[in-house]
Amino acid sequence: MTKPLELSYYLEERKDELNPLLILTHDYPDPDALASAFALQYLAYHVGIRSKIVYGGHIGRSENREMVRLLKIPAKKLRTSDFRHYPHIALVDTQPGFENNSFPPKRKASIVIDQHSTAHEVVADFILIDTEAGSTSALLGRELLAKGFEVPVKLATALVYGILSDTLEFSRTTKRETIDTYFELLPLADMRLLARIQNPSRPRRFFGEMVRGIQNALVRQRLIVSHLGVVENPDLVAQMADFLLTCEGIQWAFCTGRYGDTLHFSLRTHLTDVDAATILRSIVDNPRAAGGYGQVAGGKVRVRENKDPNAWEREEQTLVERLAKRLKLKHNSKFQPLVRSQYEIVERSENNG
Numbered sequence: 001m002t003k004p005l006e007l008s009y010y011l012e013e014r015k016d017e018l019n020p021l022l023i024l025t026h027d028y029p030d031p032d033a034l035a036s037a038f039a040l041q042y043l044a045y046h047v048g049i050r051s052k053i054v055y056g057g058h059i060g061r062s063e064n065r066e067m068v069r070l071l072k073i074p075a076k077k078l079r080t081s082d083f084r085h086y087p088h089i090a091l092v093d094t095q096p097g098f099e100n101n102s103f104p105p106k107r108k109a110s111i112v113i114d115q116h117s118t119a120h121e122v123v124a125d126f127i128l129i130d131t132e133a134g135s136t137s138a139l140l141g142r143e144l145l146a147k148g149f150e151v152p153v154k155l156a157t158a159l160v161y162g163i164l165s166d167t168l169e170f171s172r173t174t175k176r177e178t179i180d181t182y183f184e185l186l187p188l189a190d191m192r193l194l195a196r197i198q199n200p201s202r203p204r205r206f207f208g209e210m211v212r213g214i215q216n217a218l219v220r221q222r223l224i225v226s227h228l229g230v231v232e233n234p235d236l237v238a239q240m241a242d243f244l245l246t247c248e249g250i251q252w253a254f255c256t257g258r259y260g261d262t263l264h265f266s267l268r269t270h271l272t273d274v275d276a277a278t279i280l281r282s283i284v285d286n287p288r289a290a291g292g293y294g295q296v297a298g299g300k301v302r303v304r305e306n307k308d309p310n311a312w313e314r315e316e317q318t319l320v321e322r323l324a325k326r327l328k329l330k331h332n333s334k335f336q337p338l339v340r341s342q343y344e345i346v347e348r349s350e351n352n353g
């Protein structure tokens with residue numbers, strides 16, 4: 001276990017060497033990744049290290065776009081030249097070797113700060129991994145507070161959001177330090193700004209995609225599945241899984257989406273005594289293609305013959321078949337549409353009236 005303050009000491013000690021620093025989040029960064037990068041940049045700045053925050057993929061979810069805009073988080077889309085220009089790289093909310101980031105496999109990371117567990121040995125000059133923390137934001141928030149830094153309103157708001165969203169409103173961590181960090185940051189944050197971030201306006205396109213996700217949804221016992229087909233942004237896959245999990249009687253939600261030559265997928269569960277990532281890893285050919293934390297997991301596989309629609313369907317079906325088996329669904333049970341037709345809701349309410 002790394003003691004608090006060690007990160008600040010490390011930055012202070014190596015400030016000449018680490019300048020400039022590239023801060024890399026996972027692809028399609030979520031609030032925890034963005035807040036963590038923002039906080040590390042602030043810590044680094046205080047000891048005189050210039051840094052650039054970058055991410056692979058893009059920021060799709062409206063909440064996350066609003067977070068970046070309103071909190072003025074200077075996160076930039078990764079360019080391949082960044083790896084040439086920056087000799088030192090810090091990974092936040094992810095680790096070298098994870099499939100969810102764009103870190104070059106041959107490079108050695110300078111810093112890794114994360115809350116995810118891994119079966120592999122982590123190689124970096126400085127490592128702060130706490131799998132109990134519930135969020136990476138909590139680790140960086142703790143450093144800032146312990147160091148006695150003044151935490152700007154926008155940064156405090158980002159960290160509060162990062163902690164809340166990654167711990168699912170504290171339902172998946174009981175760690176005292178995370179709770180204490182949260183309550184220390186709360187009075188420094190702008191909760192009205194946070195409310196705006198959590199209730200963003202959404203592009204029209206989003207509603208069409210939601211309709212498609214609901215129409216394609218199939219239910220078998222306690223599992224709900226939806227293949228979204230081609231998506232304009234892979235974040236939608238996770239968002240749809242979150243949404244479908246709210247369906248009555250459902251314990252598991254699994255969604256896929258085709259993006260470029262890659263099939264993205266997300267798994268969600270209500271169950272607290274299982275690890276969604278372990279289940280997801282067991283249904284993909286390469287266990288590194290999936291990861292997650294507690295009740296939330298995701299991954300992606302490249303579809304080689306992606307010109308052929310059947311190749312995509314085969315991949316989608318294989319994953320669902322393996323998942324149904326892994327969840328020990330009854331052999332004689334079948335997938336049924338969630339809604340039989342797009343008019344069903346209307347028909348029902350008319351019959352009832």
Ligand SMILES: [Mn+2]
Pocket residue numbers: 032033093115134135136137166
């Ligand atoms: Mn996280």
